[in-house]
Amino acid sequence: MIGGDYTLELCNVFHSGQVEPGSFFQRLTGGVKTGVILKDVSFTTHSGEVTAILGSKGSGKRALLDVIARRVPSKGHVLLEGVPLEEEQFNINCALVRHSTRLLPGLSVQQTLALSLTKISGYLKSSKVKQVMADMALSQVANKCVTNLTKSEYRRLVIGVQLIRDPIILLLDEPTWDLDPLNTYLVISILSNAAKKYGTAIILTMEKPRSDVFPFLDRVVYLCLGDVVYAGPTRNLLDYFGSIGFPCPQLENPLMYYLCLSTVDRRSRERFIESNHQIAALVEKFKIEGQAIMQGNLHENNRIVNPNKVQMNYGKPGGFKTVWMLYLRTLATIFNLNKHGFKQMFMRLLCLPIYFFILWIFYNEAKDYQRAFITKSGLIFNAMVGTYFVSIMNTICLYGPYRTRYYEESQEGHYSGASLLLSWNIVSLPFSCITSFASAAIIYPILADISESLDYIHFSLVLWSSYIYAEQQAIAIMVFVKNGLNAAIVNLYITCIYVMLASGVLRSYKGFEDWLHYLTYITHTRYASIFLHRTVFKQPTFNILPYSDHENCTGITSLIQTSSSLNTNSNANCRYASGKAFLTERFTSKTFTGDINLAGDFNLNFNLGVSFAFSVGIMIFNKFLYLMPLPSYITDKFRE
Template identity: 90%
Template sequence: MIGSDYTLELCNVFHSGQVEPGSFLQRLTGAVKTGVILKDVSFTTHSGEVTAILGSKGSGKRALLDVIARRVPSKGHILLEGVPLEDEHFNNTCALVRHSTRLLPGLSVQQTLSLSLTKISGYLKSSKVKQVMADLALSQVANKCVTNLTKSEYRRLIIGIHLIRDPIILLLDEPTWDLDPLNTYLVISILSNAAKKYGTAIILTMEKPRSDVFPFLDRVVYLCLGDVVYAGPTRNLLDYFGSIGFPCPQLENPLMYYLCLSTVDRRSRERFIESNHQIAALVEKFKLEGQGIMQGNLNEHSRIVNPNKIQLNYGKPSGFKVIWMLYVRMLVSIFNLKKHGIKQMSMRLLCLPIYFLILWIFYNEAKDYQRAFITKSGLIFNAMVGTYFISILNTICLYGPYRTRYYQESQEGLYSGASLLLSWNLVSLPFSFISTFASAAIIYSIIGDISESLDYVYFALALWSCYVYAEQQSIAIMMFVKNGLIAAIVNIYITCIYVMLASGVLRSYKGFEEWLYYITYITHTRYASIFLHRNVFKQPIFNILPYTDTENCTSITNLIQTSSSLNTNSNSNCRYGNGKAFLAERFTSKNFVGDIYNTGDFNLEFNLGISFAFSVGLMVFNKFLYLMPLPSYITDKFRE
């Protein structure tokens, strides 16, 4: 256990990485341009202090935070109380707050804090939530939805999520970016008070520091193209630069003045060369003369640390608790009367029944004539394909925020992708089950005998397997594709391929070459489509359907018992003698001879079982897929 008074030291830290954006192919092959980003960076900070890392864009501020957080490899020493700070130790005791952090929509401020992943729970956590909300001036918006917060409130809430974990070091990437002066002052003053109250060492980056935040910064580090121009207490800043010939003019903002002094001037070639020489000289001077300043401690009056600080919340919660908290998060975001909750509930429960109601309106007047074979096959096809596509739509719209939050929290070591997917499935499966069974009930009266409850249950289960399969397919694609529209297009394109190939409706299997016919065996659609058609067309009502009210098909009566192929009688309008003949035409190979009901391909239990095997198999595959390490250029785009 680290005491309430501790020191973080960076000694001669170097870091190399990508210095220019590269194309997807370049990043995939590792051909991006790399270089030294941080050069011999050294500084010290203590508990209860606020340290600002200042520098222009490209100076290495974010890279320095990543190095301290052990997110990227580096050379040199990063020591916490004299012990090397490793990534697991950082994840258990410290926190990194990204500028682009996204919270789950639909939750209130208090719910977001209460459902954060911590070791403490119950009364202790409730008290901690109230304390953090008061410290961050969020008590008055406790019941406000996160999507309705101002920029300042949103940033403070993100900070609060990490303060609840009681970190000993808190790294903040541009916490005041794009805030107005008043809110910038508010955020920095709150951070300063939190550092003193909780004994936390806060390190933040700023690109345009204002003069009114000067009193709240205990230490400052100036970076220029990875070099340190100054690192030490802010109270020594003016004296140091004055001693080397760069006094700050009166009425100037010293933070901004010395930031400009440490920035390369690119307005002309001459100024670029001159400023480069000046900065190189400043870097060398600090290496020679700034060591005493860098090691200097603040006096005890300016650095007050809470001696009674008790760190109860280190480390991550247990695996079961993580899954439970993720599960509760999702339920809370759904079961509320806020806009996002109503949207989720509607999409999960109403989209599919509404689509099936539209199908019922179009197909309800269909009568039992010969054309019923094609009509009801078309209804089955539309029901199956609509289930696929609505599942894709719902998953693309609803899973995205949880995926983004996962990629941010998983970097902190809080949980794995398998935990996220297990929680998602625990929430999603009951909703999809209810929605699918309600939808099937709407149209089953058109295609079957509603009194045959077991046949209806089988029909609904087959549609449910389609929903689950498309959902899991979408989740797999969304692991790599960030943009929702692109992910939807990819999913629909893939779905269209196996629907056209294996549904048996758009094209009969008899028209396939042998190799193409066998490919249908590796698609979910084959088994679901055969099951749905077999479930419907086994009914006696399909035996010798008339062509119209006045024209029967009696001439094909003698074929009912033996027909497993196309009827070729003189009445060309009466194509099928029974459901068996229709199934034989649509779902058997061109060389098939015999009774389809004596083949395993048309066994109801077999096809339903294989349909669910595809869905469950893809579910398990996704859990392993989300455990795979991905290249940083893929995971970073989800976090940003």
């Protein structure tokens, strides 16, 4: 256990990585341009101090945070109390706040803090939440939805989520970016107070520091293209640069003045060369004359740390508690009385029934004539395909924020993708079950006798399996595809392929070559479609349906007859003698000559079981998929 007073030390750190953005193919094949990003970086910071890493864009600030957080490989030493800091120890005892952190929409400020992943719970956590809200100046917006917060409030909440864990080292990537001067001052002053109060070593990056934050920064590190121009106490900054011939002019912001001094001037070739030489000289000068400053500590009377400080909240909760907290998070976003909560409830419960009600409007007047074979088959097809599509669109819209938050928190070692999917499925399955059964109840009276309750239950179960399958398919695609529109297009395209292939409605199986017919066996649609059609067309009402009020089909003598083989005009338009004839034409291969009642492909229990086997199988597949290590360029884009 780390005590209340500790030291973080970086010694001769080098880091190489991608220096120019590459195409997808280049990143996939490792053909991107790489180079040295950090060069011999060394500095020291202590508990209770705020250290600012200053530099222009591309200077290596973010890479330095990644090195300290042990997110990327590096050479040199990162020592905490003289012991190498490993990634697991950092994830347990420390925290990193990315500039683009995304919290779950729909939760209030208090809910976001209360549902953060920590070891403590109950009264201790409730007290800690109130304390952090007071420290971060968020008490007045405790019940405000995170999507309605100002930029400053949102940044402070993101920081507060990490302070709940009581980290000994807190890394912040541009916490004041795009904030006005007043809020910049507020955030930095709050961080300074938190560092002294909690005994936390806070290291933050800034690109354009203001003069009014100077008193709150205990140490500064100036970077230029990976080289250290200065690293040491802020109180020695002016004396050091003055001693090497660069005094700060009066009325100038010293932080910004020396940042400009440490920045390459790219306005012309001559200035570029001149500034490069000047910075190289500053780097060499600091290596020779700055060692005493870099190693020097602040006077003890200037360091306000709590000697009795002991971190009690750090560490990650156990697996069961993690899943439980993720489950509560998801429920809280659904049952909140705000716009996001209403949207979730609408999409999870009402979207599919509304679609089925529209189907009911179009198909309600269908009567039991010969055209009922095509009409009711079309209704079954539209119900099944609509369930696929509605499930995909709901998942694309609702799952995105949880996926993005997972990629952020999994980087901190809080939980795996399997835990995320388990909690998601526990919440999603009851909702999808309710909406599937309610939707089936709308159109089932058109298709069959509603008094056959068991058939209705089976019909609803297959629609539910279709909903689950499409949802899990969308979740699998969203592992790799960040943009919601692109993910929807990919999912709909894949769905259209196996629907056209295996539904038996758009094209009969008899028109397929053998290899194409065998291909239908590996699709969920085949079993769902056969089951739904078999459930409906097995009814006696489909035996010898008349063509219309004035023409009957009593002269049909075989399962399927062409008009040329019929004897009377009354039978000229009749095609199907029974539902069995329709099923034989649509769902058997061109070589099939047997009886569908004896064919295993038409066994209701078999098709129902295989439909759910596909759904359960893809759920298990996703859990393994989310446990696979993905390339960093895929996971990083979800945190941008």
